[in-house]
Amino acid sequence: MTILDFLLAAAAFVLAMVALGLVRILRGPEDADRMMATQLFGTGGIAALLLLGVATEARAVLDVALTLALLAAFASVAFVRSASSSEGDDPKETNSP
Amino acid sequence: MNTPTLFGLCAVALVGVGLYGLIVNPQPLRKILAFNLIGSGVFLLFGAIARRGATVGMGGDPVPQALLITGIVVAFSATALAVALVQRLFDEAGSVTLAPDAPARAPVEPPDA
Amino acid sequence: MPHSLSTPDVTTPGGLLLVLAVLVPFVGMLAGMVLGGRGTRRVALAILVAGLAIAIAIADALVRSGAAVVYLLGGWAPPLGVALRADGLAVVMLLAVAVVIGGIGAYARADFGTPPGVREARAPLLFWLLLLAVWGSLNLVFVSGDLFTLYVALELLTFAGVPLVSLGGSPETLRSALRYLLYALFGSVLYLLGAVLLYGAYGTLDILLLATRVHPEPVAWAAAALMTVGLLAKTALFPLHLWLPPAHAGAPAAASAVLSGLVIKGSWFLAVRLWLDVFAGVVTVPSAQTLAALGAAAILVGNIVALRQARLKLLIAYSTVAQIGYLFLMFPLAAGLAAAQLDDAAAVNGGLLQAISHATAKAAMFMAAGLVYTTLGHDRIADLRGVARALPMTLVAFALGGASLIGLPPSGGFLAKWLLVSAAITTAQWWWALVMLVGGLLTSAYVFIVVVRALAPAPEGWTPKASVPCYQQAAVLALALGSFLLGMAVFCPVDVAGIGRAVVPGIGSP
Amino acid sequence: MTLALAVDISLALLVLAVAGWIIAVRDTFGAVIGFVAYGLLLALVWIRLAAPDVALTEAAIGGGLTGALLIGAAARLRGTEAAARAEYPGALTRMLAAILAVTVTAALAIGVLALPDPAPTLAPAATASLAMTGVGNPVTAVLLAFRAMDTLLEAIVVLLALLGVWSLAPDRAWGGCPGPRRLVDPDGVLAYLARLLPPIGIIVGLYIFWIGADLPGGKFQGATILAAMWLLVIWAGLADTPPISRTWLRILLVIGPLVFIAIGFAGAITAGAVLAYPEGYAKPLIVAIEIALMPTLVLTLALLVAGAPQRMPLQ
Amino acid sequence: MRTIFMRAAMARGAGFFGFWLLLIGPNPADLVAGLCAAAAATWTSLRLLPPGGGRLRYAALARLALRFGQESIMGGVDVARRALSVRLPLRPGFVVYPVRLPPGPACNTFGALTSVLPGTLPAGVDHGALLYHCLDVEQPVAVQLAIDEGLLIRALGGTHDDT
Amino acid sequence: MSLVLDIFTIVAVSAGAFFFLAGTVGLLRFPDTLTRLHALTKADNLGLGLVVLGLLPQAQQPFDVIKLIAIWLFALLAGATVGQLMARVARRERPTP
Incomplete structure (x- = not known):
């Protein structure tokens, strides 16, 4: 077993963990629980991607991971923006002209 | 069984899953999601075909890969247009039903609030 | 820098015109977007003239050379590059669309002007931009020789068509637009799936190359089935027609004319292109018969439902459903199957003529209905009294368009149906001829009802709600007259539609 | 090798499971979340299929923009869930749909297994012609040289979709700003992220764009990152969407395709064919087209997510 | 105030350019693009996060x-x-x-x-x-x-x- | 030398995988949204950090090291801000005294 095999196995393990966590999260009960799924996938997915990429010696994987990491918060921000309320410390939006 | 064949089969299964969802889910947003699933299945199949065409020094046939990028951007545009339509429909009609008899009824009855 | 390997494909004289035919409308759209407001309409009208000139120039190049006009984009030959090709079929469609778009543009000048006091208004700006986009996309559908470029063209057509449906902005039109978009996207994705399979099996997306490589085998059958079903959904052939009537009837008249007359012809043309050129050796007799059976069902169902409509625009929209049916009757007659040895040009020409005469007639009828609506303030068929007095030219136009739909001589519809019927009889498929005759009877029934109602005298003291400009009526009449006189094409000395098609191998292969 | 296949099989199963979840789950919001996760998984699959350019596109669009777009819509349409459930078709329809889906899948699977071996490929042809384009990334060569027409048309497709989205504006809001106005605490966490991340995102986005000529990357991927950064600033309330009547906006929206077309027609004179490049000038011209396309794509992609104009700008 | 602004601009610009170099490697062909990217990033950064008074220790x-x-x-x-x-x-x-x-x-x-x-x-x-x-x-x-x-x-x- | 680096990789990646495991177990076992957020933001970010650390010796070019670290920092920033944003949404959805 080479180091590359080990990295592949580690990638599979991280993916499995993400999948397992996904089950819990996607069941809710709150929307915030569900949104955590995207965060979990962001972190775990980046880790798996890096492991896979280094294992298959594909350098471009780093740029893909860079993009994913940069946009990791994006979906959650869209969610927070839509889950608006009247509290002072939270995003609000208005339709008024 | 090799990687391209595996993902090719995965791709056609995605087309099937998306097709089922497109037919049975009445909510337009879900239909848009199902359409995206079918689309990703088609793209994945194209990607598997590109991978089958790998040669020395090239991990895959670059022509399908380039077309895939075009396809993904076009699918995104389609999704954006559809989502905008659904939202406007919701704003105007208060519901997003696609029931076939709805438009014929609308001029006679007042739109349901 | 040409890099042709071994393909005979080369750019022919006049090939550059094909690029212009595609890109000039889009350049107009881009320029119109920047100018905005009144400038957009000016640009659009100028482009209408230029585009017609380009289409005529292409036809001239085709007839002069007697062979298909070809352009290799970037100098790269297929399979790596993309070729534009215009054979007779494509050129006839290019010309017809240029004429119909010109007529619609002349009509829409009055309806889609920016109101005074505003720099720019939504509906006028979008109408002109979308009209140009529809045109560019249709031209691309006609001349593109590459399956993926055609996919992009189909998507362009969809994205231009959907906003035209919902231009009015009411909940019903939004719902129709959404349903149309979902059908159309579904259709495109199936088409793309078929194209992907073809690439996987044969390593090219070029239509001519595919024609030489495709064999009757499972992959090709699957691709043919997927692409055909996808295109049927976009063309609204029965039973995938449900999206069409509300979408076409709810749009503004000029937009309805574009949608019903032109947009659906794009996907139909592509289906013809695939069946005749790519899958000629692959499709089977039962599949062609199935298509025609669906067409026959569309003729019967569409006409019967049209008869029962209370509103004029819906009637015309359902009549489109029926007329689409005729377009698909040509498949078993033309696909070189049952009649491999016979002359299939009659059926192809019949289908082509049907498409053109329907495009002109339907555009005229929808615009006539728009004028009726403006004048009466409604379009209830039961209450059309006074139209004859207020809009004599328009009523004549409607009747002429209707005559073309029915198939009265010497209309284009007559010649089309005549060619189809004779093809049906020479290939011993008389049942399709029967369907066409029944369809003609049903069509004449509703055209007759509308004309009779419109001829009824107006009640005392009735005045039109609004007056319409004369040139709008003239534009409608011109299109209708064009459709009615299209039957004279039989006297055309050159078989334009047949030019450049003999090079296609595979037709009639066992 | 077998270990790699095992990883691939589990990845494929995971993709299918998430897809099944997206279809089966009761409420739309859950399905949309599943779709975001699905997009990230697909990026992994593209890496396994040796398509890093596609993986980058999927990571940026599938994982970023599409997710944000759908999440916003699902949250707004939450009230329609009950009505949609009432329309859910009966068991017979579902059964027929399932039979249809299985039939299509089976037919396609036979097609996939019957694909010829060795597979037909254009990779050698692309390799042979790559040197004439001057770029090192074959995917970029396909996009901007061999099949430049598709790319040009695609830029127009995206723009046309934007026109379609704009057409959904109420008449009174025509010329106004897309999307609702954001009132966000300028000292909040969201604003903090939107102050820190965009400058870095600009560097990364332009980097992905710039390397595209020779390595995986390119204008679509770079533009998507930049669009996401702009949207982040907008959503954090630190900037507003521009009114769609602005001339500078209109010019930037069309500059990319127009420059593309201009260079394309110039090719007819200098290189003998539309969209051809004269010998030795291929790479600079390709880069010029890409640079011109960047602002167009950034604005179009971001405004597609921002939605239809809804209100007039504050004076 | 102006010197603070200029100093922050210089520091951030240098930082962004350094980040660019680290991402892409020191290839002279990429320098101009890097300067443009750094300028765009610096401008954005100064707009979004105006420099404060304090100096980092x-x-x-x-x-x-x-x-x-x-x-x-x-x-x-x-x-x-x-x-x-x-x-x-x-x-x-x-x-x-x-x-x-x-x-x-x-x-x-x-x-x-x-x-x-x-x-x-x-x-x-x-x-x-x-x-x-x-x-x-x-x-x-x-x-x-x-x-x-x-x-x-x-x-x-x-x-x-x-x- | 290579062996030492490989062992370092194996140890660090394994530790990273362990924290992904811990994060998933936390997601499955913790009782409410806010506590689950702790599991997600802390354990997974550390897991990603350790994976990145473990991959550093495997980098093929010196600049890849920078990219790897940048990826982790971006993910960390995303995790820290998204964690806070989600906590606010979760607190609002189910207010706890």
């Missing part, structure tokens, strides 16, 4: 980074310990921490840093104080937070570091 910053590293490991280990323990030792609840930093980027940085502190997660603002959600309210959370805040204030070159 690098020694304090290094100490902060070190502590941050330690804390993130401790935080992870802490969660792992609780999650994997049979008894699931959790006493969740909220702790109000009266933050000294004024609202703004500095305070936000504090929130971001402390979100990796073992057992704490900023969950909102309550009358000018930060509201922390804790896995175990019996831990000396406030003390830890105060240490962190002091370090951050020193690193940012704050004027009121010895409150």
Whole structure:
């Protein structure tokens, strides 16, 4: 077993963990629980991607991971923006002209 | 069984899953999601075909890969247009039903609030 | 820098015109977007003239050379590059669309002007931009020789068509637009799936190359089935027609004319292109018969439902459903199957003529209905009294368009149906001829009802709600007259539609 | 090798499971979340299929923009869930749909297994012609040289979709700003992220764009990152969407395709064919087209997510 | 004021250009593009985050980074310990921490840093104080937070570091 | 030398995988949204950090090291801000005294 095999196995393990966590999260009960799924996938997915990429010696994987990491918060921000309320410390939006 | 064949089969299964969802889910947003699933299945199949065409020094046939990028951007545009339509429909009609008899009824009855 | 390997494909004289035919409308759209407001309409009208000139120039190049006009984009030959090709079929469609778009543009000048006091208004700006986009996309559908470029063209057509449906902005039109978009996207994705399979099996997306490589085998059958079903959904052939009537009837008249007359012809043309050129050796007799059976069902169902409509625009929209049916009757007659040895040009020409005469007639009828609506303030068929007095030219136009739909001589519809019927009889498929005759009877029934109602005298003291400009009526009449006189094409000395098609191998292969 | 296949099989199963979840789950919001996760998984699959350019596109669009777009819509349409459930078709329809889906899948699977071996490929042809384009990334060569027409048309497709989205504006809001106005605490966490991340995102986005000529990357991927950064600033309330009547906006929206077309027609004179490049000038011209396309794509992609104009700008 | 602005612009521009070089490698063909990218990033950065008055103290910053590293490991280990323990030792609840930093980027940085502190997660603002959600309210959370805040204030070159 | 680096990789990646495991167990076992957020933001970010650390010796070019670290920092920033944002949404959805 080479180091590359080990990295592949580690990638599979991280993916499995993400999948397992996904089950819990996607069941809710709150929307915030569900949104955590995207965060979990962001972190775990980046880790798996890096492991896979280094294992298959594909350098471009780093740029893909860079993009994913940069946009990791994006979906959650869209969610927070839509889950608006009247509290002072939270995003609000208005339709008024 | 090799990687391209595996993902090719995965791709056609995605087309099937998306097709089922497109037919049975009445909510337009879900239909848009199902359409995206079918689309990703088609793209994945194209990607598997590109991978089958790998040669020395090239991990895959670059022509399908380039077309895939075009396809993904076009699918995104389609999704954006559809989502905008659904939202406007919701704003105007208060519901997003696609029931076939709805438009014929609308001029006679007042739109349901 | 040409890099042709071994393909005979080369750019022919006049090939550059094909690029212009595609890109000039889009350049107009881009320029119109920047100018905005009144400038957009000016640009659009100028482009209408230029585009017609380009289409005529292409036809001239085709007839002069007697062979298909070809352009290799970037100098790269297929399979790596993309070729534009215009054979007779494509050129006839290019010309017809240029004429119909010109007529619609002349009509829409009055309806889609920016109101005074505003720099720019939504509906006028979008109408002109979308009209140009529809045109560019249709031209691309006609001349593109590459399956993926055609996919992009189909998507362009969809994205231009959907906003035209919902231009009015009411909940019903939004719902129709959404349903149309979902059908159309579904259709495109199936088409793309078929194209992907073809690439996987044969390593090219070029239509001519595919024609030489495709064999009757499972992959090709699957691709043919997927692409055909996808295109049927976009063309609204029965039973995938449900999206069409509300979408076409709810749009503004000029937009309805574009949608019903032109947009659906794009996907139909592509289906013809695939069946005749790519899958000629692959499709089977039962599949062609199935298509025609669906067409026959569309003729019967569409006409019967049209008869029962209370509103004029819906009637015309359902009549489109029926007329689409005729377009698909040509498949078993033309696909070189049952009649491999016979002359299939009659059926192809019949289908082509049907498409053109329907495009002109339907555009005229929808615009006539728009004028009726403006004048009466409604379009209830039961209450059309006074139209004859207020809009004599328009009523004549409607009747002429209707005559073309029915198939009265010497209309284009007559010649089309005549060619189809004779093809049906020479290939011993008389049942399709029967369907066409029944369809003609049903069509004449509703055209007759509308004309009779419109001829009824107006009640005392009735005045039109609004007056319409004369040139709008003239534009409608011109299109209708064009459709009615299209039957004279039989006297055309050159078989334009047949030019450049003999090079296609595979037709009639066992 | 077998270990790699095992990883691939589990990845494929995971993709299918998430897809099944997206279809089966009761409420739309859950399905949309599943779709975001699905997009990230697909990026992994593209890496396994040796398509890093596609993986980058999927990571940026599938994982970023599409997710944000759908999440916003699902949250707004939450009230329609009950009505949609009432329309859910009966068991017979579902059964027929399932039979249809299985039939299509089976037919396609036979097609996939019957694909010829060795597979037909254009990779050698692309390799042979790559040197004439001057770029090192074959995917970029396909996009901007061999099949430049598709790319040009695609830029127009995206723009046309934007026109379609704009057409959904109420008449009174025509010329106004897309999307609702954001009132966000300028000292909040969201604003903090939107102050820190965009400058870095600009560097990364332009980097992905710039390397595209020779390595995986390119204008679509770079533009998507930049669009996401702009949207982040907008959503954090630190900037507003521009009114769609602005001339500078209109010019930037069309500059990319127009420059593309201009260079394309110039090719007819200098290189003998539309969209051809004269010998030795291929790479600079390709880069010029890409640079011109960047602002167009950034604005179009971001405004597609921002939605239809809804209100007039504050004076 | 103007010199502060210029200095911040230069520093940030250099930083962004350095980041570009690290991403792409020192290839002369990419330098012009890098300068353009750095300029765009600097302009955006100056607009979104106008430079403040303070100067960074690098020694304090290094100490902060070190502590941050330690804390993130401790935080992870802490969660792992609780999650994997049979008894699931959790006493969740909220702790109000009266933050000294004024609202703004500095305070936000504090929130971001402390979100990796073992057992704490900023969950909102309550009358000018930060509201922390804790896995175990019996831990000396406030003390830890105060240490962190002091370090951050020193690193940012704050004027009121010895409150 | 290579062996030492490989062992370092194996140890660090394994530790990273362990924290992904811990994060998933936390997601599955923790009782409410806010506590689950702790598990997600802390354990997974540390897991990603350790994976990145473990991959550093495997980098093929010196610049890849910078990219790897940048990826981790971006993910960390995303995790820290998203964690806070989600906590606010979760607190609002189910207000706890």
